[in-house]
């Protein structure tokens with residue numbers, strides 16, 4: 001059992017083992033090695049043995065500990081409800097007016113679990129394998145295995161809460177298939193899975209709020225992290241209704257604040273999703289893992305105008321039955337889709353990937369859509385679209401069955417485009433959707449700042465360089481219901497924390513910094529709106545650090561982002577005051593952070609000269625145009641350290657080792 005001692009989280013600190021500086025593309029200025037503290041022993045036993053070795057907190061002592069949780073989406077609400085139920089004093093913060101408005105509510109397609117209810121060859125090991133392969137071998141084996149293990153409990157937990165998963169005629173839970181796999185392991189509630197799961201977590205949270213175990217702070221935005229002697233001890237937050245800036249002290253801080261796809265301005269994320277909480281923590285010392293790993297989802301409604309502010313997802317579940325095609329001939333792109341005969345259509349995914357067909361992983365489907373559109377075979381305005389066609393499915397399953405499975409998605413599509421997709425094919429195009437990057441965390445989900453944990457999409461996640469569909473809800477709920485409620489108490493049981501209050505100099509300094517930043521944004525007397533700068537940043541990122549990236553495009557972006565940032569701070573116009581509800585001020589603060597994060601994303605993308613998953617460097621592709629990894633040089637997690645506003649960030653590496661899965665070129669043929 002000696003290996004179990006590896007679970008002692010207080011040993012988790014950034015190992016500052018400086019390796020001689022090797023400048024690589026001008027990005028990193030030092031190289032340090034990170035230890036993820038993955039327990040040794042057989043992979044099937046790592047998590048159980050680790051849990052067994054965890055220290056517990058006596059029930060009578062739990063109420064003495066105050067836990068601050070920022071975020072009440074799936075990860076945050078699940079963690080708050082569970083830790084509240086265990087008896088801790090939980091304070092949960094959200095900038096939304098209710099936990100039900102978290103972006104998680106938008107998730108459509110489903111949640112994976114290795115239940116093997118279909119008896120189609122699924123197992124924990126297969127889900128583990130699919131996740132590591134889907135992530136193009138840039139995820140940790142230990143974490144991915146644990147995620148697959150826990151997945152089976154998540155479904156039981158949610159069913160017990162009353163989540164109305166789809167069921168078959170006999171009453172058994174239904175499943176469907178998602179990209180990158182050949183089994184049907186995705187549980188769903190029509191096209192509203194996130195909504196139903198969030199309502200389940202919300203009910204559990206409300207129960208703890210009513211019991212007095214959780215104090216909810218809605219409409220409160222965390223704007224800084226407070227660390228004392230290098231240990232997280234609290235946050236500074238702004239009451240969005242009154243503008244009051246207040247400090248909150250705790251024994252531990254959890255960030256479950258979602259992803260940062262809105263750096264691209266146009267994305268499928270909720271408009272308010274942002275990076276501020278994790279970026280502020282990064283500036284206070286938490287390393288940022290794989291910032292350039294972003295996911296571009298293949299099935300979104302194409303952009304239709306310059307002033308559009310949001311993109312809408314059409315769930316991946318549609319690829320179960322919808323067939324993707326473009327006309328074989330460029331001249332046919334203006335013809336009505338239904339007039340193009342079968343023999344003149346190119347079902348390019350089925351042609352190129354016969355084993356997986358339309359259900360290849362997202363990165364592969366997105367790149368192929370871009371490729372056929374770049375060839376001039378895209379359909380719709382600007383040629384930025386491919387067809388997703390249900391004609392064959394309606395013929396095979398009947399209209400009523402298709403309506404029952406996907407009805408609300410067809411309705412969303414019709415409301416936005418005016419087209420009835422039962423009659424004409426949908427038009428879809430890739431769009432920014434999910435971020436695999438985030439705060440670097442060890443096996444316990446603790447960041448490099450002791451006492452600061454990150455869960456859900458906010459951490460750099462178990463997904464590697466590409467997330468498989470329906471695995472984000474799985475990860476958020478795994479973190480929230482199962483992992484954090486075990487690892488946070490273990491930390492509390494071991495930590496020796498002095499009593500502090502908000503009069504401590506570190507809180508005073510952080511509050512002053514928050515006020516200084518707010519006032520600086522209000523003082524600027526320029527002409528540009530926050531949105532106009534954000535839109536420009538988004539376009540810059542999409543063009544240069546989007547679906548395809550090259551050394552040239554990344555250097556171009558790295559030249560322009562600092563200029564845009566400077567222009568923002570000089571010329572942005574934020575109306576109103578800080579002592580009132582001021583959404584333009586809120587937005588300005590978030591865009592200021594996106595302007596810094598964008599630079600780190602490009603730095604990371606530039607240094608990683610290989611392609612992997614969603615990170616496609618045009619210089620590194622196979623003869624067939626697939627992502628070509630460079631395992632000899634890049635088989636690691638890149639975790640970046642903030643060194644100051646005008647200094648290059650420092651690169652730390654967590655080497656990835658593969659003992660169970662053979663590193664291989666991914667193939668979905």
Ligand SMILES: Cc1cc2nc3c(=O)[nH]c(=O)nc-3n(C[C@H](O)[C@H](O)[C@H](O)COP(=O)(O)OP(=O)(O)OC[C@H]3O[C@@H](n4cnc5c(N)ncnc54)[C@H](O)[C@@H]3O)c2cc1C
Nearest residue numbers: 071072073074075104108109110222258456457470472473
């Ligand atoms: C349209 C769409 C459909 C999707 N469908 C699926 C699907 O079918 N299956 C799947 O597995 N995944 C899906 N995903 C991905 C999945 O929904 C997300 O990854 C997941 O819901 C993220 O949950 P979370 O708890 O980490 O964060 P979120 O749900 O984004 O919650 C973040 C929380 O943090 C709070 N917050 C953030 N910053 C601050 C701050 N500074 N101060 C205070 N509070 C803050 C917010 O108020 C919110 O409560 C989809 C994503 C999109 C965009």
